[in-house]
Amino acid sequence: MDISQDAAFLSDYDPAAYDRPSVTVDLVLLGMHRGRLSALLVQRDQPPQAERWALPGGFVAIDESLDAAAARLLRDKAGLDGAHLEQLYSFGAVDRDPRMRVITIAYLALLREEQMASAARAGLVTVAALEGETVAAIGEDGAALPLAFDHQEILTLARDRLRGKIDYSDVAFAFLPERFTLRALQDVHEAVLGAPLNKPAFRRRMLDRGRLIATGTREEDASHRPAELFSLSAR
Amino acid sequence: MDISQDAAFLSDYDPAAYDRPSVTVDLVLLGMHRGRLSALLVQRDQPPQAERWALPGGFVAIDESLDAAAARLLRDKAGLDGAHLEQLYSFGAVDRDPRMRVITIAYLALLREEQMASAARAGLVTVAALEGETVAAIGEDGAALPLAFDHQEILTLARDRLRGKIDYSDVAFAFLPERFTLRALQDVHEAVLGAPLNKPAFRRRMLDRGRLIATGTREEDASHRPAELFSLSAR
DNA sequence: AAAATAGTGTCTTTCAGACAGTATACA
DNA sequence: TGTATACTGTCTGAAAGACACTATTTT
Numbered sequence A, B: 001m002d003i004s005q006d007a008a009f010l011s012d013y014d015p016a017a018y019d020r021p022s023v024t025v026d027l028v029l030l031g032m033h034r035g036r037l038s039a040l041l042v043q044r045d046q047p048p049q050a051e052r053w054a055l056p057g058g059f060v061a062i063d064e065s066l067d068a069a070a071a072r073l074l075r076d077k078a079g080l081d082g083a084h085l086e087q088l089y090s091f092g093a094v095d096r097d098p099r100m101r102v103i104t105i106a107y108l109a110l111l112r113e114e115q116m117a118s119a120a121r122a123g124l125v126t127v128a129a130l131e132g133e134t135v136a137a138i139g140e141d142g143a144a145l146p147l148a149f150d151h152q153e154i155l156t157l158a159r160d161r162l163r164g165k166i167d168y169s170d171v172a173f174a175f176l177p178e179r180f181t182l183r184a185l186q187d188v189h190e191a192v193l194g195a196p197l198n199k200p201a202f203r204r205r206m207l208d209r210g211r212l213i214a215t216g217t218r219e220e221d222a223s224h225r226p227a228e229l230f231s232l233s234a235r
Numbered sequence C: 001a002a003a004a005t006a007g008t009g010t011c012t013t014t015c016a017g018a019c020a021g022t023a024t025a026c027a
Numbered sequence D: 001t002g003t004a005t006a007c008t009g010t011c012t013g014a015a016a017g018a019c020a021c022t023a024t025t026t027t
Helices: A007-012 A066-078 A113-121 A151-165 A171-175 A182-193 A199-208 B007-012 B066-078 B113-121 B151-165 B171-175 B182-193 B199-208
Strands: A022-033 A036-043 A057-059 A084-091 A102-111 A125-129 A212-218 A228-232 B022-033 B036-043 B057-059 B084-091 B102-110 B125-129 B212-218 B228-232
Touching: A022 A066, A022 A113, A022 A125, A022 A151, A022 A171, A022 A182, A036 A113, A036 A151, A036 A182, A057 A066, A066 A084, A066 A102, A066 A113, A084 A151, A084 B084, A102 A113, A102 A151, A102 A171, A113 A125, A151 A182, A171 A182, A182 A199, A182 A228, B022 B066, B022 B113, B022 B125, B022 B151, B022 B171, B022 B182, B036 B113, B036 B151, B036 B182, B057 B066, B066 B084, B066 B102, B066 B113, B084 B151, B102 B151, B102 B171, B113 B125, B151 B182, B171 B182, B182 B199, B182 B228
Parallel strands: A022 A102, B022 B102
Antiparallel strands: A022 A036, A022 A057, A036 A125, A084 A102, A212 A228, B022 B036, B022 B057, B036 B125, B084 B102, B212 B228
């Protein structure tokens, strides 16, 4: 029987008769740490690839959607509800996991500072600062960290996706608290793009979009003139 | 046992003990037909959703990558090799197929005119002109065609992805032959965007990018002044 | 010559970069 | 008062839209 059956003839085909790949969801948890775009990873404690750093993930249950699996894993692995979550890409190289055939659907989760802290309490480690043209994960000591499986490829794609859409979407705000300064917003853009931006032009661009609401209040901790706090209006 | 096992502990988990979803690849074949962005579909001949129009697709074999499955299906279903092929998005709603749990990875295939003809010879039907804000598939007679499963959602995402990247990528050229006129290139852009473009500005933009090579030859069939033929330089 | 489309010149508008300047907080 | 950063005004240059104009082919 031809395994390449068309969807139109799917009912002719008994899927139980064939080997099926396993399906997992892997999470790319990103946030700002010390002014840099960083990822939260777990260090593997068993072979294969013991000691290497990996994205948290898990199997997709038979009765849950991909989005639901990602949300459940975000809750179970990072103790988080309601973080920005979006599907990134699916990875299905035959030998990406040496134990068995695993297809993974990678999701991007964007975290605020207090969400980063919550994930750290749940056991995830903020290890990767995403630097350079091809992403390298950098530990606290500045050394490059070895990544497990194809997770460097996944991290690179996550960083590139973020770069591509930060200009026209609201993803930057997912890293920021409810109220934020224009400087903090610019810092996020610069960390993601890996390049400095022109301040007056950035302010103009953001304000001209009409999505920022001046709250009339100002930041409080600053040791200099405090900046105004803005919030994002609903679309 | 906790099904939400982390990748770091995957080896503790016996996947054969749990139900696994089936994994398919569905193809969104797009091309220009009568000046409009169109899709190639198959009409289902069996329940469920008999008579409805569907994307061609098939199961991912245990020993082939997602990209390889998409290429194989493109060959088997449309008789095509070497068309532009890229992963679009993965769809995994629990009830998207009433027969069983199927997760599908949708791929976008962009076809030239002669590739459209080849696919038609292989049994696919050029039916959908993608019109309006939410995509509707329009048959030759102008009537909206009912789509199977979640395939309208997939088509909409394909159209939107194309719109989003036509400006900064080379996807427009995937619809055109080796040598083409600037008018034909503009027609592709306008069909994808669903809006007219300014001619001098379009020419300037395309030529200033430095990727177009003037061939010195001109189109031949025209009943008016023939336009120069260009080709795309390698990046 | 008429018709049709290719292709160009140029004015205007819009917007980003640059940079200097003013404003306002804390020390 | 000094200093650090917030915030603004304005010049310049790059690029897009608008539109009229010229060029070249077929009928």
